[in-house]
Amino acid sequence: MAKDLSYSCNACGATFSKWSGRCDGCGAWNTITEDKALASGPKGKTLGASRGKAISLTDLETQEKEPPRTEAGVGELDRVLGGGLVKASALLVGGDPGIGKSTLLLQAAARFARNGLKVIYISGEESNAQVQMRARRLGLEKSPVMLAAATNLRDILTTLEAEKPDLAIIDSIQTMWADNVDSAPGSVSQVRSSAHELTTFAKRNGMSVIMVGHVTKEGAIAGPRVVEHMVDTVLYFEGERGHQFRILRSVKNRFGPADEIGVFEMTGKGLAEVKNPSAIFLSERGTPAPGSVVFAGLEGTRTMLCEIQALVAPSPHSQPRRSVVGWDGGRLAMILAVLESRCGVPFTGLDVYLNVAGGLRISEPAADLAVAAALVSAREDAALPSEAVVFGEISLSGALRPVVQTENRLKEAQKLGFTSAIMPQQAKQPAVSGIGLRQAVDLAGFVEEVFGAR
Numbered sequence: 159m160a161k162d163l164s165y166s167c168n169a170c171g172a173t174f175s176k177w178s179g180r181c182d183g184c185g186a187w188n189t190i191t192e193d194k195a196l197a198s199g200p201k202g203k204t205l206g207a208s209r210g211k212a213i214s215l216t217d218l219e220t221q222e223k224e225p226p227r228t229e230a231g232v233g234e235l236d237r238v239l240g241g242g243l244v245k246a247s248a249l250l251v252g253g254d255p256g257i258g259k260s261t262l263l264l265q266a267a268a269r270f271a272r273n274g275l276k277v278i279y280i281s282g283e284e285s286n287a288q289v290q291m292r293a294r295r296l297g298l299e300k301s302p303v304m305l306a307a308a309t310n311l312r313d314i315l316t317t318l319e320a321e322k323p324d325l326a327i328i329d330s331i332q333t334m335w336a337d338n339v340d341s342a343p344g345s346v347s348q349v350r351s352s353a354h355e356l357t358t359f360a361k362r363n364g365m366s367v368i369m370v371g372h373v374t375k376e377g378a379i380a381g382p383r384v385v386e387h388m389v390d391t392v393l394y395f396e397g398e399r400g401h402q403f404r405i406l407r408s409v410k411n412r413f414g415p416a417d418e419i420g421v422f423e424m425t426g427k428g429l430a431e432v433k434n435p436s437a438i439f440l441s442e443r444g445t446p447a448p449g450s451v452v453f454a455g456l457e458g459t460r461t462m463l464c465e466i467q468a469l470v471a472p473s474p475h476s477q478p479r480r481s482v483v484g485w486d487g488g489r490l491a492m493i494l495a496v497l498e499s500r501c502g503v504p505f506t507g508l509d510v511y512l513n514v515a516g517g518l519r520i521s522e523p524a525a526d527l528a529v530a531a532a533l534v535s536a537r538e539d540a541a542l543p544s545e546a547v548v549f550g551e552i553s554l555s556g557a558l559r560p561v562v563q564t565e566n567r568l569k570e571a572q573k574l575g576f577t578s579a580i581m582p583q584q585a586k587q588p589a590v591s592g593i594g595l596r597q598a599v600d601l602a603g604f605v606e607e608v609f610g611a612r
């Protein structure tokens with residue numbers, strides 16, 4: 159009988175039935191190793207060959223009790239968790255190195271400990287002294303959080319079994335080392351099997367576990383992605399290193415809404431929650447300048463206003479520059495093409511720079527119209543009215559499409575003192591009073607309405 163062997167790539171996690179020098183999945187060399195942990199079951203027999211025990215079945219109606227939750231008492235964090243930390247749940251917090259994951263989790267650990275949970279923080283990256291130093295800096299040195307610097311998973315599980323904490327924080331999953339898997343810490347098989355051991359241990363013992371996962375540069379993902387399906391909740395901690403704002407985003411949550419965000423600010427004393435992000439993102443805005451547009455955006459269930467800035471200048475190069483920060487480069491090219499071919503606003507021979515202020519990253523198509531407005535405003539050297547917000551999706555034909563949650567966007571704009579909104583025409587008019595609507599059917603109509611006949 160053929161032996162069932164499994165090989166996987168340490169860089170991207172692709173699996174193969176035979177070894178090769180180069181991974182077909184990601185193109186990396188020498189990254190494929192045999193997966194001993196995942197090799198065939200006892201003596202290569204299929205599972206159906208021997209009898210297991212029968213599982214008890216239930217119906218869809220009988221309700222299990224809601225699992226208990228503990229709130230951290232930090233609104234931004236609790237909302238992203240869907241209303242607090244669920245007992246016996248497994249979470250993954252991913253993010254770039256240095257973005258503030260350890261800081262966030264140490265602060266969260268202290269909060270949960272204060273609210274009655276027994277919390278153990280295990281660091282595989284820093285010594286006890288380093289974590290204690292950070293705790294002092296955050297003013298948390300008196301918190302009843304227990305601390306250990308360890309990487310051997312067997313020792314960690316033994317300790318957790320004896321201590322019986324309510325919450326264990328593992329910083330980070332890439333540094334954990336399971337001695338029954340024969341590959342280096344940080345490799346896909348190690349990360350996968352460590353996360354699996356921790357998750358099953360947590361479920362069995364009624365403990366919650368939060369694992370930190372670094373997003374690596376090339377494979378983006380080698381670490382956290384292979385773990386995502388095992389855990390209940392996946393949060394990503396994002397932000398630009400040079401900016402103080404950080405966004406905690408839930409991309410998967412079995413116990414709450416996905417795509418919810420929490421906004422934090424990195425200060426000298428750790429992360430502070432930002433309760434009114436729009437006000438902060440707009441606070442640095444000076445007098446209205448050409449190329450600056452306020453976009454009424456939506457992140458998760460929250461509306462958030464932010465500033466989109468464009469600069470258009472004659473290019474000294476034969477190949478003009480298109481540079482974009484905080485938005486999608488492909489989408490920018492599309493908007494430029496639509497402006498050029500449907501509205502007669504050419505950008506040939508012009509360098510174009512686009513920036514979302516405050517280090518925010520926007521992925522909503524609803525920002526199309528705000529981007530187009532910023533581009534035309536910069537090109538024409540004509541500022542938009544300072545009390546206007548802009549949103550709307552642009553299609554390739556140049557038509558404007560209405561976007562979701564128009565009313566919430568308008569309400570947020572109104573709350574922050576904006577008195578008009580430039581947006582697509584829509585069948586059902588939003589029921590918001592006190593804000594003037596300037597609506598257009600297509601992009602050409604919008605350019606004419608806002609910048610006049612050209």
Ligand code: TYD
Binds near residue numbers: 257260425
């Ligand atoms: P850290 O939590 O170590 O990041 P990660 O665990 O994601 O790798 O924090 C990284 C940065 O945060 C570090 O460059 C210093 C900065 N920082 C502050 O600005 N204020 C603080 O109070 C702390 C603790 C860190």
Ligand code: MG
Binds near residue numbers: 259260261283329
């Ligand atoms: Mg860290």
